[in-house]
Each structure stands twice: as structure tokens, then as C-alpha cells.
Amino acid sequence: MKSTIPRAVETLVVHGCSPLDTPDVAPPIHMSSTFRFPDADTATRVFEGSESGYVYSRIGNPTVDLFQEKMARIEGAEASVAVGSGMAAVSSMALTLSKPGDSFISCTTLYGGTFALFKTHLPSFGIHSRFVQPLAQLTKKQLGALVDHTTRFMFLETPANPTLAILDISLWAEVAGDHGIPLVVDNTFATPYLQQPISLGANLVVHSATKYLGGHADLIGGVIVGDASLVNRIHTEHVHHFGPIMNPFNAWLLLRGLKTLAVRMQRHCANAEAIARYLERHPKVVRVYYPGLSSHPGHTVAKRQMAGFGGMISFEVKGDVASGKRVMDSVRLCTLAVSLGDCDTLIQHPASMTHATYSRSDRMRAGISDGLIRLSVGIEHVDDIIEDIDQALASV
Ligand SMILES: *Cc1c(COP(=O)(O)O)cnc(C)c1O
Numbered sequence: 001m002k003s004t005i006p007r008a009v010e011t012l013v014v015h016g017c018s019p020l021d022t023p024d025v026a027p028p029i030h031m032s033s034t035f036r037f038p039d040a041d042t043a044t045r046v047f048e049g050s051e052s053g054y055v056y057s058r059i060g061n062p063t064v065d066l067f068q069e070k071m072a073r074i075e076g077a078e079a080s081v082a083v084g085s086g087m088a089a090v091s092s093m094a095l096t097l098s099k100p101g102d103s104f105i106s107c108t109t110l111y112g113g114t115f116a117l118f119k120t121h122l123p124s125f126g127i128h129s130r131f132v133q134p135l136a137q138l139t140k141k142q143l144g145a146l147v148d149h150t151t152r153f154m155f156l157e158t159p160a161n162p163t164l165a166i167l168d169i170s171l172w173a174e175v176a177g178d179h180g181i182p183l184v185v186d187n188t189f190a191t192p193y194l195q196q197p198i199s200l201g202a203n204l205v206v207h208s209a210t211k212y213l214g215g216h217a218d219l220i221g222g223v224i225v226g227d228a229s230l231v232n233r234i235h236t237e238h239v240h241h242f243g244p245i246m247n248p249f250n251a252w253l254l255l256r257g258l259k260t261l262a263v264r265m266q267r268h269c270a271n272a273e274a275i276a277r278y279l280e281r282h283p284k285v286v287r288v289y290y291p292g293l294s295s296h297p298g299h300t301v302a303k304r305q306m307a308g309f310g311g312m313i314s315f316e317v318k319g320d321v322a323s324g325k326r327v328m329d330s331v332r333l334c335t336l337a338v339s340l341g342d343c344d345t346l347i348q349h350p351a352s353m354t355h356a357t358y359s360r361s362d363r364m365r366a367g368i369s370d371g372l373i374r375l376s377v378g379i380e381h382v383d384d385i386i387e388d389i390d391q392a393l394a395s396v
Pocket residue numbers: 085086087088111113114157161186188189207208209210211220221222340
């Protein structure tokens with residue numbers, strides 16, 4: 001981009017990278033592990049840090065840099081570091097910001113892998129999470145009361161997986177700010193097209209780039225964006241030494257996927273809204289969780305902090321787990337698969353699949369019932385998706 005004038009996300013997803021120094025319109029993929037120096041003096045200066053330059057692809061790669069630059073711009077952040085998966089983003093952040101004896105605050109409703117990391121694996125490094133219920137009416141005072149001298153950061157996911165619970169990012173940011181600790185937001189479900197946590201006071205944003213950012217179910221990737229001081233620490237203290245880097249081909253796929261992020265999200269949102277309204281009226285559906293419905297407890301906060309309500313819906317079918325399973329076995333167009341944010345509509349059962357990492361009591365506390373079905377609404381024609389769900393519900 002020639003200009004430094006802030007642009008709309010729709011424009012930045014297409015143009016938000018520095019101009020290439022080659023005539024390519026699509027960026028080349030730099031599949032090189034190491035980079036040649038013109039002479040020994042240049043090599044010395046690059047190693048001293050007095051001159052910038054590429055050395056080795058674990059430290060920096062031109063294709064990965066373009067993706068990082070675009071992500072920082074579309075999130076309105078100072079810096080960004082790309083990593084090998086969404087879990088690498090979460091774990092790299094946590095292992096940089098906290099050490100043995102430290103703690104942090106997070107929620108009971110989280111991506112299944114994140115919950116397992118926080119509940120089971122970080123404690124073996126001496127790092128513990130305090131979990132709060134993702135209640136819409138949580139106050140500053142209640143949240144602040146959980147912070148003590150060991151608290152190093154606060155972490156939340158909104159909309160949260162899989163109940164689409166909505167947390168008030170500004171409120172959490174105020175509490176974190178009052179205590180001088182960073183707020184980290186997992187923005188995977190919303191994407192920067194619908195929600196910009198940095199502008200709401202968050203210090204770091206993590207993503208599973210595997211989902212909407214890539215958008216085509218063809219890669220695993222992650223990214224951390226936010227305040228330069230924090231991102232640089234994660235990059236140099238953790239990513240350089242633990243090595244969870246993103247490869248150049250996935251960065252290239254992401255640069256390609258990002259170009260259509262805005263138009264894909266528009267369709268995901270429009271389809272999901274129509275499907276949520278259809279499900280809400282269906283006699284065999286007991287409950288629908290979609291932040292765009294006024295029946296959703298987080299609707300007001302979602303309206304304030306999101307530009308749209310996203311493409312994820314969860315719903316409970318009348319009956320037991322078997323009824324839910326029958327729906328999933330009866331779909332013909334929708335794909336029975338985990339993950340989300342793909343162009344295809346994906347359907348899955350959190351209790352037996354993505355959230356099997358939870359004990360039953362943790363699952364109940366997080367509001368993830370046995371019969372809950374999660375739908376990642378794709379970009380197909382909405383009538384075709386509804387027709388498929390309709391015939392599947394008829395089998396119950
Ligand atoms: C998928 C996901 C992750 C983990 O990302 P991977 O790319 O699978 O490692 C983290 N958070 C959320 C909200 C996710 O949906």
C-alpha cells in the first residue's frame with residue numbers, strides 16, 4: 001500500500017501488504033530455509049542487528065512476513081507473528097507471558113484444545129488458570145476480585161465455542177488495564193472483519209488461521225497480533241527457540257484466502273442468521289444459540305462490539321444424544337466434520353467430538369449439553385442448507 005491512511009477491512013484484506021519488489025501480482029512463495037548474503041560484512045551487520053535482512057526461515061521468511069503484515073493491519077495492531085497452528089498461538093502466548101508459579105484468568109467456555117491446555121497441560125509447567133463462567137452480566141468488580149499478584153494475563157474467547165457465549169471485551173480490557181496486565185482475545189470465531197478487539201482495549205489477539213482466515217479447510221495455521229512489545233517478546237523469546245513457525249506455503253494460502261475474507265463473512269453471516277431463525281421456529285428444536293437472536297443472553301453486547309453475528313450456530317434437538325446423532329447421520333449436503341470457517345457447511349456434536357476433552361461436569365458447567373449440535377454455516381445457497389437440515393430433522 002502506497003498510502004498510510006487507515007482503510008476499511010474490505011480493502012486491507014486485498015491490499016494490506018507492502019508492494020512487492022518483483023512484478024508479481026500474487027506474491028511468490030519463498031520456499032528457502034536459508035538466505036544468501038552478498039558479502040561477509042553484510043552478514044556481520046545483519047547478525048549484529050544494525051542492518052535488517054533475512055537469515056534463516058525459522059527467524060524470518062518473506063512470504064510469512066507478508067501475511068504477518070497484512071494481519072497486523074486488518075486487526076489494527078502494531079505487530080504480528082505467524083505460527084504453525086491456533087494452538088501454537090495460544091501456547092506460545094501463554095508460555096511467554098507466564099512462568100512457573102504464575103497464573104492467569106480465563107473462561108470455562110473455550111475451544112476444546114485450549115481448555116485442555118489450560119486445565120491439564122499448563123499446570124504441569126506450574127502455570128494455573130482461574131476459570132470464570134462466561135456470564136453476560138459479569139461485573140468489573142467480580143472479575144477484578146480474581147486478580148492477585150500471580151496473575152500475568154487475562155484470556156477470553158468471544159463468541160465462545162460452542163455455546164456462542166458473548167463476553168464484553170471492553171469490560172475485560174478495563175479490568176486488565178486497572179491491574180496493568182494484558183488482555184488476550186481469541187478472535188477466531190468473529191475474525192477482524194466482524195470484531196476488532198485491539199480497538200476495544202485488548203493487547204493481544206490470537207487466531208486459529210485454520211478457520212475463517214484461510215477459509216477453505218486446506219491448511220493449519222495460527223497468528224498472534226497486538227502490541228509490538230508483547231508480540232516481539234513472543235517472537236524472539238518463544239517462537240525463535242521453541243520453533244512453532246508457520247511454513248511459507250501456508251502463509252501464501254492465507255494471503256490468498258484473506259482476499260475474500262470480507263465477502264465470505266458477509267455470506268456466512270447472512271446464511272447463519274436465516275438458518276438460526278428457521279431453527280428457532282422448528283418444533284423439534286428445543287433451543288438455538290446464535291448471538292444475532294434477541295433471545296441470546298449476549299445479544300446486546302454482541303450488537304455493540306461486533307459488526308455482524310458470525311457464521312456459527314449451536315442448537316439442541318428434542319430428545320437425547322441419539323436424536324442429535326440421528327440428525328448428523330441424516331445430513332446429505334452438510335459435512336460431518338470438526339473445524340469451522342470453511343466454505344462448506346460443517347456439522348458436529350461437541351459432547352462426543354470437539355469437547356470430549358471436558359469431563360462431563362466441566363462440560364455441564366460450561367453449558368455444553370449432551371444433545372448440543374454445532375453448525376459452521378458455509379457459503380452455499382441458504383435454501384439448500386435449510387432443505388438439508390429440514391430433511392435431517394424429519395428423521396428424528
Ligand atoms: C480451532 C481453534 C483453535 C485451535 O486452532 P488450531 O489451528 O486447530 O490449532 C483455537 N481457538 C479456537 C476458537 C478455534 O476454533
